[in-house]
Amino acid sequence: MAGAGEDEAAPPPHPPSLDRQPMEEAAAAAKRRRSEHYHGVADGPSFRMEDLPEVQPVIISLLPLKEAVRTSIVSRSWRMLWRFHCDLCFNERGDVDSNTDDNSADQVNGTGTNDQSTNQCGTKITRAKFIETVNSVIQQHSGVGINKFSIKCGLLIEDSEHLDRWIEFAASSKAKTMDFDLKIFDYPVEEVPHFPLEALDAQGSSLVQSLSLASVSIKPSSGICRFTILRRLVLKSVQIFGDFPGLLANCSRLEDLEIIRCSGVDDFIVPNRLDKLQNLLIAGTDVQMVVIHAADLAHFEYEGRLIPIVLHGCSKLEKATIAFDTTNPYALAHAFNIITSISPVKILIVRAIISTYAQSLELPLRPQGMFMHLRHMTCQIVVYCRELNEDNGLLQLAHWLDAAPRLETLHLHVSTISFVD
Helix, strand or coil: CHHHHHHHHCCCCCCCCCCHHHHHHHHHHHHHHHHHHHCCCCCCCCCCHHHCCCCHHHHHHHCCHHHHHHHHHCCHHHCCHHHHCCEEEEEHHHHCCCCCCHHHHHHHHCCCCCCHHHHHHHHHHHHHHHHHHHHHHHHHCCCCCCCEEEEECCCCHHHHHHHHHHHHHHHHCCCCEEEEECCCCCCCCCCCCECCHHHHCECCECCCCEEEEECCEECCCCCCCCCCCCCEEEEECCEECCCHHHHHHCCCCCCEEEEECCECCCEEEECCCCCCCCEEEEECCCCCEEEEECCCCCEEEEEECCCCEEEECCCCCCEEEEEEEEECCCHHHHHHHHCHHHCCCCEEEEEEEEECCCCCCCCCCCCCCCCCCCCEEEEEEEEEECCCCCCCCCCHHHHHHCCCCCCCEEEEEEEEEECCC
16 A cells, blocks of 8 residues: 555656757747848859859840940959950040040030130040040950941041051951041031051951941042942041042942942942942932942932932832932923933932023923832922912923822922012
């Protein structure tokens, strides 16, 4: 019985002791995860752009040059990437920081004094900084994989040394597109820098596919350089000295040609070797005659004084724009009669200034050819006459419309200006 009493009086057994260390570690880990989630830190190892080296050049290529250069401060791995940027485009107005001198900055931005000498001083400061920037970039650039090289800055004759350096860099880097606009807006200049076409000659032929020049002079010749893969040529305010038709003869793959406000070309002759030419624009260029041999020509635009225009074999012509910028009573008749080779055209735009000065003027009543493919025509005409109700010769247009039996739309815009003798 005693044993039984002892069993009843014995205290209950203690529960097994719990190990608190794993629980504390689990709680600490959960707290750490909550903290990392709150602060936006990933559970795994942090992502670094350097781990994807193939992505970095793609990002650089999508940035403007200025922004690409700024990425060099991100880290050491980014420091060299901009030197492989494929588009080097420099614009004097946008790339040069002119805040160094407040007065000159105001002059460049157009808010300073109107004194011409002071404006020229400010412009020289800006131009000098621009030249320094371009020279620094091309000195550090790898010169590999350049797609486009563009310079838009007003340069003078004394800046030719820098221009030659930039052209040599673009040519040696095998840039596909080159754009040099050296127009000075601040004050007129009599002489413009010379652009050496021979500098583009690399191993016997140029590698440029698109060339745009503005406010320079060139001296082309038939043997200076073979632009065997040039597809686009744009010349604006360019002084041309030499054999320009000979230069065009070496551009066998040329597709787009624009000649705007150029000088030095008397007879504009496109040789029959340009069988790939599709678009031709001649505007504001004082030429005596235009003769074109281009079987694939699709768009033709001429703006200037009334001259003979001959289009040989242009059977694929779809759109033609003829704009005569001088007052001539024969303007309309010339567009329809003299340029008979535009008969295959489907869209015709004619802009002319006519007058009724000569009362005895006799114009042909009908064109010499038929416009069987013409579907859409726009006529923008300015008429100078002595009286508003005077017969201004526009009725002769009705006779010419008979030559376009398939015409669907006609837009006629007439402005009449009367004068008193």
